[in-house]
Amino acid sequence: MSPTEATSPAETTAPASDIELSGISVRYGTAKAPVTAVADVSLTVDRGEFVVLVGPSGCGKTTLLRLVAGFQQPAGGTVKVRRKVGVVFQQPRLFPWRTVGGNLSFALARHGVVRTERAARTEELLSLVGLSGMARRRTWELSGGQQQRVAIARALAAEPQILLMDEPFAALDALTRERLQEEVRTLAAVTGTTVLFVTHSAEEAVLLGSRVVVMAAGPGRVIDEVPVPLPREATTDVAALRGDPGFAVLRTELAAVTRDAATA
Template identity: 75%
Template sequence: MPPAETTATTTASTATDVDDITLEAVSVRYGSAKAPVTAVDAVSLTVGAGEFVVLVGPSGCGKTTLLRLIAGFETPARGSVGVRRSVGVVFQQPRLFPWRTVGGNIAYALARHGVPRRQRADRTQQLLERVGLAGMAGRRTWELSGGQQQRVAIARALATEPHVLLMDEPFAALDALTRERLQEEVRSLADTTGTTVLFVTHSAEEAVLLGSRVLVMAAEPGRIVSEVPIGLARGAGAAAVADLRSTAEFSSLRGELASVMRGAATA
């Protein structure tokens, strides 16, 4: 359903030289003009180039709405959205094409991105290696586990070489072990490539593990009520990410963020 008002602007390049994402006093309203429902109200935020920022908050607070605005899937009722560079999106469900092979799903994205046919096989293999699925280009998507399907979805998003990656609870439906492995791989991948990431989750642990800072939202209407910096020393690689879980600093920050999230849920 379209927003109740259309007084906003969405621009392709309003961010500064160091910010990939800028939202300025953004509001989204659904429903009729006579009885609008405010999904998010006067939200402002910036995400700098190479940052890994996490959005947390209760269901219905507008986390996914903000990602949809940044991706260009929705238009705000008020305020402006600026995205300086190209964007890729990973959803909670993989949303793969079941009639295509694993490689075919990625090749489709490469074709849409303008990659010549002769280069697609090599690029597909490189992307599958990057997400730990080397040699699986010929497999059918329905033959893969949930975690493997999500890796294909990440590879497909990376096929367009986005500078900004939006991730909407991509691991929520996975078992705990697969979730942990993909958390480590995504954070390591972001560190390696310098990709800017805006990541949505309900989990304080996931937010602290992945984020360089965490923005906490409250509902009715959706708004940002707190920011928690994550000053953890991070080593390189997935193993280093995994090691963070056992540190006292990680446990302390997780507890702090969980407390802030509980407060936001009742705000």
């Protein structure tokens, strides 16, 4: 069996999980001096779950996302991804010579949307991320937060059922980051999209995740999983949730676990 295993269309309706990593190991370096970056990681993400990966730098969080996206192959173990994937990176990576609409139209074309339908689909995507009417704007005219919204819309152009997000708000100011956190939380609730999200922030992890997976480095491995029993409906008042005592307790507990992971 190859390290990465794809499932056939007939299998997609049977399992409840969208992502299964089993006994994953990743090695870099040379054959004479290999470095094990990830060792024996197993992780299942159920359909519609919002799973957040936290842990110190170098623990393999982004590596796991790359494996799920198909950008990289494991040295050992198997990766099963049962539905279509979209990826949002830390930087927007937009084409600066194209308009906002041009960036989305390019993505739509890549995913087989015919020319006559692209304008309407572009407006639908922009509306979904709160940028209605901005298709003609140049990307360099946008704020950092607006550019990241366009990047999210571009990832959604493929109509993915699984969204991979690699610290997408890390470079944003605090206020913009909070707004986008709320929007992504609502977006996931409305669409039912399965999300695998990487962050270093305990607060962001508790706010967004239905479950938080804690990793440690040297080599990268899973050392804990923390369920987040907070309301996840699209109508949830996120501002009120941030001030809830239960939220504060979970954030403090997760921050302590993450600090411990840095020395594990």
